[in-house]
Amino acid sequence: MEEGRTAAGPATAGPPTAGPPTTGPPTTGEPADAPAAVAPLTRAQKTLAAFGGLLFAGLAGLGGYGSFASVRDVAEPWFGDQAWIVPAGVDLGILALVSVALLLEWLAMPMPALRWMAFAFTGATVWLNVSAAHGDATGMVMHAAMPVLFITFIEAVRHAVRRRAGIAAGTVREGVPVARWLLAPVSTFRLWRRMVLWQITSYPRALTAEQRRRRALALLTEHYGRKWKSKAPADVVWMLSDGVMLDEALARVTEITAPKQDPPEQAPEPAPPRRGAPRRKAARPQAPRGVATDNEARALAIIHAEPGITGAELGRRLGISSRQGQRLLSRLTRPAPASASRTPASRASASRASGNGASASRTS
Numbered sequence: 001m002e003e004g005r006t007a008a009g010p011a012t013a014g015p016p017t018a019g020p021p022t023t024g025p026p027t028t029g030e031p032a033d034a035p036a037a038v039a040p041l042t043r044a045q046k047t048l049a050a051f052g053g054l055l056f057a058g059l060a061g062l063g064g065y066g067s068f069a070s071v072r073d074v075a076e077p078w079f080g081d082q083a084w085i086v087p088a089g090v091d092l093g094i095l096a097l098v099s100v101a102l103l104l105e106w107l108a109m110p111m112p113a114l115r116w117m118a119f120a121f122t123g124a125t126v127w128l129n130v131s132a133a134h135g136d137a138t139g140m141v142m143h144a145a146m147p148v149l150f151i152t153f154i155e156a157v158r159h160a161v162r163r164r165a166g167i168a169a170g171t172v173r174e175g176v177p178v179a180r181w182l183l184a185p186v187s188t189f190r191l192w193r194r195m196v197l198w199q200i201t202s203y204p205r206a207l208t209a210e211q212r213r214r215r216a217l218a219l220l221t222e223h224y225g226r227k228w229k230s231k232a233p234a235d236v237v238w239m240l241s242d243g244v245m246l247d248e249a250l251a252r253v254t255e256i257t258a259p260k261q262d263p264p265e266q267a268p269e270p271a272p273p274r275r276g277a278p279r280r281k282a283a284r285p286q287a288p289r290g291v292a293t294d295n296e297a298r299a300l301a302i303i304h305a306e307p308g309i310t311g312a313e314l315g316r317r318l319g320i321s322s323r324q325g326q327r328l329l330s331r332l333t334r335p336a337p338a339s340a341s342r343t344p345a346s347r348a349s350a351s352r353a354s355g356n357g358a359s360a361s362r363t364s
Contacts, residue, residue: 038168056153063146064091067125070132070143087125094121098154105162108169115158122151174203194243212246216253223257232256295320299328 041049064087071087079086097118104111126147133139166172173195180188191210200206217240220228229237236256239249295318302309302317315325 038164059146059149059153060095063150066146067091067129067143071125071128074128074131087128090121090125094118094125094150097121102154102158102161105158106165108165108171110162118154119151122147170201171199173199173201176203197242198244209243209246212250213240213243216240216246216250219253219257295328296332299332303329303332 068084068087068091071090072083075086076083097114101111101114101118104114126144129143129147130140133143163172176188176192176195191206194200194209195203195206200209217228220232220236220240224231233252233256236249236252239245240253298318299314302314309329311326311329312322313325314329315322318325318328320328
């Protein structure tokens with residue numbers, strides 16, 4: 001499907017104002033072709049046109065003179081002495097209609113009725129001239145030759161005027177190549193139909209719009225399947241089916257068919273503690289019993305060797321923190337009560353004392 005025209009003007013200071021609503025056909029999303037400037041005729045072209053005009057004037061004069069007597073003779077039984085009015089009036093009427101029709105074509109205001117009326121009067125002139133031949137084939141051809149040449153020349157001039165006026169106004173629609181009609185008649189007819197409906201004058205622009213439309217159709221078919229028309233948004237289906245507003249349609253299709261990205265997972269927040277529930281203190285890891293006893297033995301040896309050692313120095317030597325070293329120093333140097341169990345040091349001293357007493361008694 002196909003695409004429309006946007007106009008950009010100079011920026012103005014002040015707040016934007018809303019303009020009147022547009023009533024033109026839906027745009028196709030493609031920038032429309034700006035009216036092309038018509039190249040002026042060169043000197044050679046003007047000379048050739050003037051020469052052709054002189055020949056046309058001669059043709060018209062000879063044709064009018066040749067048919068005048070024939071038409072007058074045919075009209076004489078009904079008009080008598082005034083029969084000359086019929087060929088003169090018909091020829092002047094044809095020239096007047098043709099002149100006004102060409103002028104309106106030049107002003108981009110064609111009126112087909114004038115053309116067909118001029119054709120009708122020319123056909124009447126041909127018929128009257130042929131009637132004067134009284135059924136002779138050669139005479140009929142000779143009588144019809146001049147009016148046919150006149151109409152042919154007028155149509156050529158009208159085509160040139162209309163083409164240049166259409167180019168200047170940007171309304172001349174380029175034709176679709178015959179080869180495309182032969183290779184793809186159905187799709188070519190649809191393309192031509194959209195060009196006519198939505199006033200797309202450029203054939204390459206219509207091809208670009210068709211390619212964009214087919215890409216959008218392929219994306220929707222991949223996303224929804226073959227029944228995408230029943231699943232896609234209604235406005236997108238309309239825009240793609242009629243080939244209008246393709247910029248917006250393609251943006252919507254890209255948004256619809258884009259892969260969904262999951263948000264990054266966040267770690268669940270811990271539940272707040274319930275009111276009134278006692279908070280449990282984290283249990284401190286306790287050192288194994290063997291490690292604690294070994295530290296105490298090493299600490300006792302250090303304390304006996306250096307009675308004035310500080311807790312920080314004791315902790316440093318034992319490989320523990322200063323605070324733990326201070327606690328250990330306080331516990332080991334605190335005097336034990338009488339009822340308290342003996343420390344390993346006191347038990348060792350008592351054992352040595354009892355051993356010395358037993359030896360003395362045996363000696364005595």
